Amino acid sequence: MAGIIKNRQVAANNWQLLKAGADKSLPAVPEGDVIVPLAQWLAQKDALLARKGRLGVWLANTDDPAVIAGDLNHFDLVAVDFPHFTDGRGSSIARLLRERYGWTGELRAIGDVIRDVVFYLSRCGFDAFDLKAGEDAKAALSAFGDFSEAYQTSVERPQPLFRRRAATAQAAAAK
């Protein structure tokens, strides 16, 4: 299986990503670790919880993360799909999962994920990246260093630059 990026390292991907059929029919659930679409989780909660193997759920860019806010303790992984990397909805979903609903487990970006957005996505709370076909996961690791600083508050570093600057200035003044 193709490698993914996890915690800023190339890692093996042991998860199977399940998708609904073209007619929106829910897929059969194989053995092993699976990431199911939100609709499947909502429809088959009990069966999914009864099976062996780890369970993940993935959200589409149009899904509201509030729907799974109360279910997060059942998951080993949450993924957010990017149908195209220029669709920024997944970034807001990620921040909400991390900052509002308290998800601390693996948060994986899936779909049209290219190295050039890894820095942004990482700041929005993604710690795993299943890059699109053709992207070199190892080469993409350098993306974490695209910028050495950032102005805004982020999941990775909730204190914005201006607060860190002020704290440094205060510490210097106290000396």
Next chain:
Amino acid sequence: MYIYDEIDQRIVDDRVAQFRDQTSRFLAGSLSEDDFRPLRLQNGLYIQRFAPMLRVAIPYGLLASRQLRALAYIARKWDRGYAHFSTRQNIQYNWPKLEDVPDILEKLASVQMHAIQTSGNCIRNTTVDHFAGVAPDEIVDPLVWCEIIRQWSAFHPEFAFLPRKFKIAVSGAETDRAAIQVHDIGLQAQYDDKGNIGFRVYVGGGLGRTPIIGTVIREFLPWQHLLTYLDAVLRVYNRYGRRDNKYKARIKILVKETKPEVFRAQVEAEWAHLKDGPATLIEEEVERITKRFTRPAYQKLDKLASGYVLALGRDKAFASWARRNVQAHKVAGYAAVTLSLKKTGVAPGDMTDAQMEAVADLADRYSFGELRVSHEQNLILADVRQSDLFELWQQARELGLATPNIGLLTNIIACPGGDFCSLANAKSLPVADAITRRFDDLDYLYDIGELDLNISGCMNSCGHHHVGHIGVLGVDKQGAEFYQISIGGAQGNKAALGKVLGPSVSQAEVPGVVEKLIDLYIERRDSAEERFIDVVQRIGIEPFKEHVYGGHHKKPAGRGEQLAAA
């Protein structure tokens, strides 16, 4: 000027390295054209009709003389010796080579400039009143807040890929010179009754295909909450703005379709979570940014310089320039000077490398080494001693930058149009040129008085035609270039959208139509003080329509004669 600190500089340098890497991956074939497009656009790089076009940010229109010299250097070394100031307080190069762009960005970074987010579906350059900090009617100096917004918006991780572009404008004066009501977000800086600074927040204004005046969604937002509130607005937009149709993707459509009061409730609900969070601004930061702005060291001068008054009486040409191009200043003895980039025969907003260098010299000599770019595509020396005005005028005149037409008909706002832009339906520059030539008689121009004439080459409205007293819009009619004329638009506090006069006309007919509009205005005004826009508001557009099209609203009257004249 805001002066970068080490971190500001590092972020811009990092961007240059990132773009250099992206460009080389694209040229090597490992980054596809489709993937590279949105990435280069976020760096202001379009692939245009003839060559790439690079748009460089001039944050809130403020420019130091050394930066203008760098822009001149870039024009000479990597372009064809000129550049175009846009209506977004930016500057555009029309002929750079793709492989040279990383070097251009590096040159820009060396003078604390960049092209970050000058295009693409992200938060664009924040614009402001071009007389910020010097206008006598200013309530709050907006520049510090603009820089705070610049830093917040630069590489914001959550809002890098919005449904569509997003533009913020700030005004701190009684008169709105920043068109805040036709921006995605408009901020009016003001004081509350306890003397605290805050902002009236307009949202969902815009021009383009669906022109809308913004709605006030918050009367007074205390400054501490500026960024958390912006985060809330942007998050609602990012999540719910339409992405299925790019013509319906601006926030104005979301606000309109969800209803302003519902949209406001959504923002408030989101803000309830973010309010008082870590992005809440602190006094130390406002103070730090304020201190990083260099401020002119004004001298103590008399309110009116006697030499200036004498020169006004002595030299008629100087007096008429001063009347149009010199604006009052809040500091006694100083004035703000607009250098007109609207000379007959020159495309509005265009400037050569030599002119840029000469203006940089003027800024050093007369205005503390700083200048501003206005959204009317002119340059402003904002801090000139009155006693220097005569000398400055003489020098500006030699450079062809002293056309005394600010606020007048020939101070035309125009986008680059079909000569350069691949989006355009029709050309803008030849139309501007033809109108300017038609009204070349200065006395007549003065008699007509204040009039904004704005030209856009297409519905994207880069030339702000909707808010021109007279607006000209290029349209495509079965493959031919035609122009739709509207009247009654206005910018500022009484922002209004122009109404279409009637069927579109050919390029050759446009100056004739403008002339007819002016004729009727002169005939119907009750005094020289009543401006064109006042007359349109008083008598409505019907009489103008009659006069231009004759009784039957078909073809403009006198068509044959105008065609012959063209």
